[in-house]
Amino acid sequence: MGERFASVPDVVDRLRSVDYLSDESIAGVVYLADRLEKPVLVEGPAGVGKTELAKAISAVTGARLIRLQCYEGLDESKALYEWNYKKQLLRIQADREHESDWAEVEADIFSEAFLLTRPLLEAIRAKEPVVLLIDEVDRVEVETEALLLEVLSDFQVSIPELGTIVGQQRPIVVLTSNNTRELSEALKRRCLYLHVDYPDVERETEIVRVRVPEIDAELADQIARVVHSIRALELKKAPSISETIDWARTLLYLGKSEIDPETIGETLHVLLKYQADIAKARKELGAQTAAAS
Amino acid sequence: MTGYVNAGKLADAMERFGSEADSARRGPEGMLDVMQGFVHELRSAGLPVSMTENLDAMRAVEHIDLSDREVLRAALGATLVKHHRHRAVFDIVFDVYFSLFAPGIQGDPDAPADSDALGPAAPAEGGGAQGDLSPEELAEMLVRALMGGDRDELRRLAATAVSQFAGMEAGRPVGGTYYLYRTLRQLDLEGLVERMRDSLRDDGDESEGPLTERLRDDELQRRIGELRALVEAEIRRRLVADRGVEAMARTLRKPLPEDVDFMHASKEEMLALQRAIEPLTRALAARLAQRRRRRNRGHLDFRSTVRHSLSYGGVPAEPKFRHPRPSKPEIMVVADVSGSVASFARFTLQFVYAMASQFSKVRSWVFIDGVDEVTRFFQESDDVAQAVLRVNTDADVVWVDGHSDYGHAFEVWHDRHLDEITPKTSVIILGDARNNYHASQHWVLGEIRKRARHLYWLDPEPRGYWDTGDSIISEYAQHCDGLYECRNLRQLQRFVAAIVDI
Numbered sequence: 001m002g003e004r005f006a007s008v009p010d011v012v013d014r015l016r017s018v019d020y021l022s023d024e025s026i027a028g029v030v031y032l033a034d035r036l037e038k039p040v041l042v043e044g045p046a047g048v049g050k051t052e053l054a055k056a057i058s059a060v061t062g063a064r065l066i067r068l069q070c071y072e073g074l075d076e077s078k079a080l081y082e083w084n085y086k087k088q089l090l091r092i093q094a095d096r097e098h099e100s101d102w103a104e105v106e107a108d109i110f111s112e113a114f115l116l117t118r119p120l121l122e123a124i125r126a127k128e129p130v131v132l133l134i135d136e137v138d139r140v141e142v143e144t145e146a147l148l149l150e151v152l153s154d155f156q157v158s159i160p161e162l163g164t165i166v167g168q169q170r171p172i173v174v175l176t177s178n179n180t181r182e183l184s185e186a187l188k189r190r191c192l193y194l195h196v197d198y199p200d201v202e203r204e205t206e207i208v209r210v211r212v213p214e215i216d217a218e219l220a221d222q223i224a225r226v227v228h229s230i231r232a233l234e235l236k237k238a239p240s241i242s243e244t245i246d247w248a249r250t251l252l253y254l255g256k257s258e259i260d261p262e263t264i265g266e267t268l269h270v271l272l273k274y275q276a277d278i279a280k281a282r283k284e285l286g287a288q289t290a291a292a293s
Numbered sequence: 294m295t296g297y298v299n300a301g302k303l304a305d306a307m308e309r310f311g312s313e314a315d316s317a318r319r320g321p322e323g324m325l326d327v328m329q330g331f332v333h334e335l336r337s338a339g340l341p342v343s344m345t346e347n348l349d350a351m352r353a354v355e356h357i358d359l360s361d362r363e364v365l366r367a368a369l370g371a372t373l374v375k376h377h378r379h380r381a382v383f384d385i386v387f388d389v390y391f392s393l394f395a396p397g398i399q400g401d402p403d404a405p406a407d408s409d410a411l412g413p414a415a416p417a418e419g420g421g422a423q424g425d426l427s428p429e430e431l432a433e434m435l436v437r438a439l440m441g442g443d444r445d446e447l448r449r450l451a452a453t454a455v456s457q458f459a460g461m462e463a464g465r466p467v468g469g470t471y472y473l474y475r476t477l478r479q480l481d482l483e484g485l486v487e488r489m490r491d492s493l494r495d496d497g498d499e500s501e502g503p504l505t506e507r508l509r510d511d512e513l514q515r516r517i518g519e520l521r522a523l524v525e526a527e528i529r530r531r532l533v534a535d536r537g538v539e540a541m542a543r544t545l546r547k548p549l550p551e552d553v554d555f556m557h558a559s560k561e562e563m564l565a566l567q568r569a570i571e572p573l574t575r576a577l578a579a580r581l582a583q584r585r586r587r588r589n590r591g592h593l594d595f596r597s598t599v600r601h602s603l604s605y606g607g608v609p610a611e612p613k614f615r616h617p618r619p620s621k622p623e624i625m626v627v628a629d630v631s632g633s634v635a636s637f638a639r640f641t642l643q644f645v646y647a648m649a650s651q652f653s654k655v656r657s658w659v660f661i662d663g664v665d666e667v668t669r670f671f672q673e674s675d676d677v678a679q680a681v682l683r684v685n686t687d688a689d690v691v692w693v694d695g696h697s698d699y700g701h702a703f704e705v706w707h708d709r710h711l712d713e714i715t716p717k718t719s720v721i722i723l724g725d726a727r728n729n730y731h732a733s734q735h736w737v738l739g740e741i742r743k744r745a746r747h748l749y750w751l752d753p754e755p756r757g758y759w760d761t762g763d764s765i766i767s768e769y770a771q772h773c774d775g776l777y778e779c780r781n782l783r784q785l786q787r788f789v790a791a792i793v794d795i
Binding site: 007008024025027028029031032035036038040041043179180181182185188189191192193194195201222225226228229232234236259260261264276284285286 | 341343345346349352353356357358361363364366367368370371372374375377380503504506507508511512515572575576579580676678679
């Protein structure tokens with residue numbers, strides 16, 4: 001990899017150049033992942049930019065992003081590799097007429113030409129630098145998790161018919177988890193752990209300003225503070241960073257230069273997606289009384 | 294191990310970094326020692342740190358700039374701590390181990406202060422540099438620093454406040470909380486908030502909506518929280534200087550959220566507990582579901598196998614199994630919510646309802662000397678925490694004087710609900726059985742036992758307190774299938790797992 005990170009501040013700077021605002025702990029872990037060649041497990045509430053982090057890393061290192069989206073029922077034929085059995089059948093059928101030796105056919109149909117690579121194998125065999133993103137790893141079953149272990153610790157896969165395929169280079173691997181279940185200790189042991197939480201007011205203000213450049217500095221600050229107060233309430237689903245950005249855009253389109261309770265009341269549905277949450281936030285922020293009067 | 298780690302470089306860095314001075318002077322092994330002590334301390338605080346993780350941490354510190362504390366924290370955190378709920382403990386241990394020189398004070402004690410009156414900043418060990426500052430002046434300066442958001446200044450003032458108010462004495466065997474309490478009482482945080490609010494109001498604009506006010510209050514609370522944390526860190530730092538790292542770490546050991554005693558949880562611990570419940574229940578539910586899946590191999594479903602064989606030309610290539618569906622237990626929870634055990638009842642109810650998907654039905658009652666069904670609160674709202682809150686405020690549980698009377702509560706419950714118990718029902722009673730010397734009416738439990746599938750009692754008191762004073766737990770326990778000590782989330786979790794998994 002030509003474009004390795006030189007230091008932690010370097011990580012911060014370069015991530016910033018692609019509009020990803022990190023902090024010391026995020027940058028520190030990314031730097032270590034690069035140096036120690038270990039995967040990073042990123043946990044945190046939905047919408048704090050976990051997936052975004054992998055994308056940003058891929059953008060600044062110029063590496064191709066390979067993404068494995070996890071879901072319940074994901075198995076090795078979807079994650080790792082699969083034999084293209086239709087093609088194999090065709091091959092066998094085509095061969096009947098030539099009456100060739102079975103051993104030869106067998107060797108042929110279990111060769112690379114018949115192998116369908118899935119994201120994990122693709123990342124291992126990649127010649128050019130890649131960033132491997134294993135998204136929402138908490139969604140797969142524990143059994144499937146075990147499948148990842150070999151890949152994550154040694155960056156190799158064993159395919160019975162082909163032998164062990166060892167990675168050409170060590171990509172940066174990012175796993176994300178929404179923490180819907182506890183991941184196995186074995187998996188965690190192989191990873192660096194990074195918990196990303198909602199940013200503080202200052203950082204969120206900055207994020208809003210970077211993502212919505214046309215916005216007024218004052219308004220961005222107000223937005224971040226309102227969102228921060230809303231997150232402090234006990235809600236079913238706290239507003240995510242992307243929702244904050246959406247809200248900032250909404251306010252911008254509506255031509256608001258300042259947030260008043262009425263505006264909040266009208267646009268709260270951009271931030272909150274549950275009726276109960278909206279009602280609660282309205283009440284707490286005094287948006288309701290103002291709207292009524 | 295030295296094969297992995299460049300000990301010389303580490304020690305060199307440690308020197309610059311200035312952690313525990315004498316261990317660094319011991320030579321190249323210094324950092325190794327510090328790291329091993331650190332890991333050891335994490336382990337004794339209950340964090341599971343494996344050998345691999347330990348080695349990773351050692352390799353990690355080789356790659357980073359050790360003079361930046363936050364980067365070191367990030368590196369060690371990423372390699373050693375793999376659960377977010379363990380992070381708070383990690384942070385404290387980290388602060389103790391790597392903070393003999395607090396950031397900001399380290400290096401340039403004579404940095405020009407923004408404030409006009411303060412002069413040179415308080416040196417690390419300064420006992421009386423600002424000794425002549427009156428509390429009034431200090432408060433004035435604190436308000437200014439808080440409003441200005443000047444962190445360095447705030448840190449210096451926190452140090453001053455500690456020297457002035459905590460009255461710390463070398464070698465005195467009291468915990469940090471004592472000093473913290475003394476300092477905070479003198480600082481009067483509420484008063485500071487009030488002052489800030491006033492001064493904001495004075496030069497604030499006219500548009501004083503409830504929204505602005507609310508936002509401002511949140512902001513002020515946040516800053517006060519910062520100050521509090523600074524004071525806490527300062528006290529910790531001085532205690533470390535006084536007693537040495539290891540002794541200090543021992544006294545600071547804070548239990549993990551799952552080990553916090555329900556009955557003695559502080560306000561912050563309560564919040565931590567609250568937050569810990571949801572992930573714990575989720576993890577538990579997932580584990581149980583998985584075990585159930587694995588266990589229920591089931592026997593061959595002949596019809597289904599034949600039906601599916603049609604797609605293989607009549608060859609039963611894919612055997613089908615019939616998975617038995619075990620009936621989920623029905624749960625009735627009867628909880629004492631009188632003062633002493635209220636928080637225990639609250640957490641247990643919350644836990645049980647968070648696990649509701651594991652049960653076919655959950656009903657709940659709370660009592661003190663009267664008894665009231667609270668199932669409705671949980672049905673009306675899908676927010677369990679909210680419902681628990683309503684239980685506290687809206688349930689009608691006082692009959693005469695609001696002192697626990699298990700006997701009367703059980704009797705009433707018996708008359709109203711005994712018929713509703715089915716052989717599928719497990720009844721769980723929560724309480725410390727401190728009956729204020731009323732009649733026990735323990736025969737009620739006998740009746741319940743006869744009808745219910747199981748009857749359990751969870752007692753939040755330590756085993757040693759049972760049957761002391763007015764506790765008559767064994768009188769009730771004779772009718773129960775099980776009596777369990779349940780003082781923390783870990784025990785509660787174990788119990789719930791057991792009853793779901795029967």
